[in-house]
Amino acid sequence: MQINLYEHLANELGALIDTRVFAPGERLPSIRHLAQQKRLSISTVMQALRLMEDRGQVDARPQSGYFVRHRAPRRPCSAQALHLKEPAFVGINNLLMRVLKDNETANIVQLGTAWPPDEILPIKRMQRTISAVARREPALLGKVSCYDSSESNFLRQVTRRALDWGKLDPGEIVVTNSCTEAISLCLRAVARPGDTIAIESATYFVLLQMIESLGMKALEIPTDPKTGPSLDALELALRAGLAQACLFVPNANNPLGCVMPDANKQRLAGLLSQFDIPLVEDDVYGDLCFAQQRPWPVKAWDTSGNVLLCSSFSKAVTPASRVGYVLAGRFAQEVALLKTVSSGATSHFFQAVLADFLEGSSYDQQLRKMRRTLVQRIARMSDAVVASFPPECRLSEPQGGFVLWVEMPAQVDALALHGTAIAQGVAYMPGQLFSASGKFGNYLRLNCGNAWTPRIEQAITCLGGLVKDAL
Known part of the structure; x- marks a missing residue:
């Protein structure tokens, strides 16, 4: 992924803060001075400083400039030993x-x-959007379908947002009642009771609940608190035939908050292809990562159709909409069938509401x-x-x-x-x-x-x- 000039500057200044060249409470050089010193435009320097503000490294003070934020010294979480335990029922x-x-x-x-x-949710904006869609398309309030679960404009918005990291086939999108339902459907599509699912350690307890409820086993992969699961440990497990599928949260793992580096995501996609192992990728926190550019999902490097990306807009818009989706790769037909049998169609009305909200600049703001x-x-x-x-x-x-x-x-x-x-x-x-x-x-x-x-x-x-x- 290409890094922009402002990101280079933000990273450079951030490293100076980390090494205490700029101490907590100290004022950074002025925007004009940085522009002249680094031979960058004023707008590029301002973008860099805003990025550092978003990262929590500096505070902006009106008429005074940017100052290094005071932070108490802290110790990072311990790294885990690279030791695999036997698969176990949850x-x-x-x-x-x-x-x-x-x-x-x-x-x-x-x-x-x-x-x-x-x-911190756009409740008032969503109220206006719901009212507008209800006036414009009242038929959606009563629309029910046993087979066609998708609203065309919602599919367009999901496809459009995926263009940031790759080309998406709209035919692999299955709309669900939440990201949680999407993950459950995917697990049912790629594994059977008694099969073993490789998971991060630690991982979100609802994912463990689903594995338990489906009668599957879990294999905990040692996970670094900054970079995510050990791919060396995962490769050993896959070579030994210890897992039939993977379930990871590569972007902002819950509870660790770590983001898997791009090189690791690319290697993971290669391992999945090499061993023909599916990955259910929970990307629900991807939009809430703190880097200036949204991190790419593992799906971006998938060439075999083995990655099933699950997400929703519940964390940043409204949990009440209960609209999620999965980009199901080569498992799209099976996931769609399971969705139809399990819960029928997802609300066309709320799909249209979310599509309206996503279409303009409101969501990015x-x-x-x-x-x-x-x-x-x-x-x-x-x-x-x-x-x-x-x-x-x-x-x-x-x-x-x-x-x-x-x-x-x-x-x-x-x-x-x-x-x-x-x-x-x-x-x-x-x-x-x-x-x-x-x-x-x-x-x-x-x-x-x-x-x-x-x-x-x-x-x-x-x-x-x-x-x-x-x-």
Whole structure:
């Protein structure tokens, strides 16, 4: 992927900040000075500084310039040993439902559920769009189809947005009731009960739920907190015939927030082709990655039709629309059949509403605003955790999404601590729920999407105190 001039400048200045050539609180050279020094246009320098602001590296002060943001020192999460465990059936459903129920206790500070808050979603804009589509196409409110599940304009918008990373055959698009349904349909299309699915370690608990519900096994692939799953470990597993399919979140993995580098994605696509193994790619957070350019999915390098890309617009527009989709590759016909048998057609009305919203500039504007907000909120949460938790704790460095993965000292049991935290009015997700084998017992996941308030600050202080007491 080609890097633009402004990205080069942003990366160069960011490296100077990382090495403390520019210290926290220090003013960067002026826009005019940087333009003259680097022989770049004013607009290119401004783009670079806006990118650094989006990344949370600098703050803009009116009439004063750009200043390096103050950040508390932190330790990154530990790297995992490159060791493969045996494939195993998953058994987290009962435990997960108990934790989710506890997390809904009245008057709780909700740091567990990873949904974007209403105040950063385009609710008013969507209200206007819904009204406009209802007036213009009232027949859609009653349209039902048992076979044709797609609205033509929605397909056009999905196809158009895919042009950023490659050419898409509209015939492989299957519209679903959510990204979750898309993933479930794909797993059913590429594997059978008893088959083994290679997954990241850690991975989103809903993906583990689906594997468990379908009677499949999981093979945990060691995953780097910055670059994603070990492809060396995956290749060993595929050579040994240990997995029949893969299920990965290459862009903004939940809970790690890591983004797989392009070279790794290209190598992964090659491995899938070499061993004829399908990949169900969960790309629901791809639009919420913090780089100036949206990272490409693994699908961009797929030449064999083995990658089934699943996504939706629920994280950045509205979860209530319940419209997702899958680019199903060579499995399109089977996924479409499973969709028809399982749930019939997806709402044509809400497909038309989303297509309207995507057609103009509203969606791209929403993404820019949301990314900037999430970078700032993750930084604020990270600083609070560093200030309140024991110094031995380590944090993820999310490259997208809105969750933070916290590694506590080994003797802290996140699940045992959870009950105490609930009693104190604080909810989070224990790390054991993100592993098929119960790993990550000393980890927890925090939702950073909410606006910072004194109540959240008190909750983090309380949680940090509980962790210290557990040592």
